[in-house]
Amino acid sequence: MKRAALWILVAALVLLVLPQVLPGYQVSIATQILIFGVLAMSIDVLAGFAGRTPLCHGAIFGTAAYVVLYWTTVAGGGIFTGVALGVLAATALAAVFALLAIRTSGVYFLLLTLALGMIVWGVCLRWTGVTGGENGIRGLGRPEMVADHVTFYYVTLGVVAPVTLLMWRFVHSPFGLTLRGIRDSETRMRSLGYNVPLHLFLAFLASGFFAGIAGALYAIFNDYVSPSTVQLTQSVAGLLMAITGGIGTLLGAFVGAGAIILLENTVSAFTARWPIVLGITFIVIMIFAPEGIVGRIRLLRARMRRVSSP
C-alpha cells in the first residue's frame, strides 16, 4: 500500500512538472494523451470489466464534441453549459446504444456497436444543416483563460485527475466487482440473483458518460470537429489504446494512449501513411501481445514472484 502511494506521488509530481520542462508543442501532445487516456479508460470499463468490447466510443466521444461546438458557435451559448450538454448528449446516446446492445455479447456486441457508431457518422456527414457536413464545425477559438498550451494542460489535468480517481473507485466498487463477475460467468451471476442486463446497462451508461467528458475536453482542445472525429477510426484508435495499455488494467489506458499518440506523432513526421502503421500496429499487437503493455508487465512480475518464492 505504501508503495502504491509512492507511485501516485511520483506520477502526480511528473504530471505537474511536465509542462515546465517540455516545449509548447509537446505540452499539447501531453494534453492530448490525458484526454485520450480518459476515452481509453471508458472503453476499458466495458471491454475489461464487463467483458463487452465496444466499437462505438468514437461516436459517443465525437457526439459530445459536436454538441459542445454547436452550442458555443451556432447557438452562441456559454462554454460550461456546452460541456454539460455535451456530456449529457453522450450519456443519452450511450443509453440508447446500451438498450440495443446489452442483450448481445462477444462478436455480436462488437458488430452491433460498430454499426450503431456508423449511424452517428452517417448522420454527422449528411445532416449538413446542423453538423456542417464534411466541413464540420469550427469553434470561435479557445476561451481566453485557457488559450495557451500550459494553462490548458493544467485545466485538463485538473479534470482528468478526479475523473480517473472516480473511475478507479467505480471499477473497484462492489458494482465493479459484480461487472467482473458478469464478465467471467453470466449464468453464475444470474443464478446468484444479480440483474445482469441492468448492471450492463449502467456500466454502458457510465462508460458513455466518461467518453463524453473526454469528448467535451477534446472539443475545447481541438476547437474543431468533423465527421472524422466520430468515424470508426476513432473508435478503433481508442480501443487500440485500451488494448495496448492492457485490457482490464484501467490505468494502462494512459500508457496505451501515450504509446499510440507518440507513435502517431513520430510516424507523421516521416510519412502520411498513418492508417497503414495503425493497422499494422493492431495486427502485431493482436498476434503477439493481446494482453498489452501493463498486462504483460503484470504477467512477468507474477512469473518472477512464482520463480523466487518456492
Add this chain to the structure above:
Amino acid sequence: MSLFSLLNGLTFAALLFIVASGFTLIFGLLRIVNLAHGALYLFGGLVGYSAAAATGSFLAGIAAGMGAAALLGVALDRGLLRFVRGFELRQVLLTLGVAFVLNDLALVIWGGDTLTVPMPEALQGAMEIGPVFYPKYRLFVLGLGIFVFAGLWFLLHRTRLGALIRAGVDDPETIEAMGVDIRRVFLGTFMLGAALAGLGGVIGGAFLTLYPSADSEILVFSLAVVIIGGRGSLVGAGVGALLVGLLNSFGQVLFPELAYFAIFGPMALLLAFRPLGLFGKAA
C-alpha cells in the same frame, strides 16, 4: 412509392446480397468475422477497374477483381489469421487492422479520386419498363444477384463440396477422421467469400463508383444485412439485403439527410426481439 425507387432498391439489394453473402459465408461457416470484407470489396473493385480500363473488357475486370480479392483472402487466412485461431475477438480486431492497411494502400495506389469501372456497351443506356425508363446495367445487377443466390444455394445444398462444408461446420473432427482435408475446404470457402466481395466491388464500382470511404460504407450495409438475416444463413442474407436495399432507397426519397435511420432503426427494433437475426441459430 414510385416504380423507380422500387427498382433502385431492388438493384441495390442485389449488390448488397452479393457482398453480404460472402461475409455471411465466412462468418457462418468459419466463425470468422472478417471486417476486412469492405476493404476486399474496394480493392477488388479497383483492381477490376484497372484491368477493365487496360483491356477494355468488363469480363476481364470481373475476373481480375475476383482473383485479387480471393488472393488477398488467402493471404489473410494463411498469413495472419492462423496465428489467432480460436480467439474470436482477436480475429475480428486483426481483420480490422488489415482493413485499415488495405484501405490506405488503395489510397496510395489509386489516389483519392472517384473512379468508375467502365461498363460494357451492351449494358449502357436505358430500357422501357412499363411507365419508366430504367438503366439496363442496374437490371443486369439484379439478374446477377439472383444468379449468385441460386448458384450458392446449389453449391451448398446440392453438391458434395457443399455437404462437406456444412458437415465441417457441425463437426470438423469427424470429417477429418473420415479422411477429408477440412482445412482445404475451409480455405476454399474463405476464397469464395472473398471473391464475392471482389465481384461486388467491380459490379458496384460501375454504378456506385469507387472512392476511399466506399469500403466502410459497404461494410456497414453488409453488417446490417447479416445482423438482420442472421449469421451464416443464405436465405437470411437474401431477405436482409432486400430489406436494407428497399429501406435505403425509400429512406433516401423520404428523408434524404437521415436515410441511415431508415435502415438502422428497423434493424435495432428487430434485434430487440430477435438478437440473433431473422434466420440466425445459436452457435
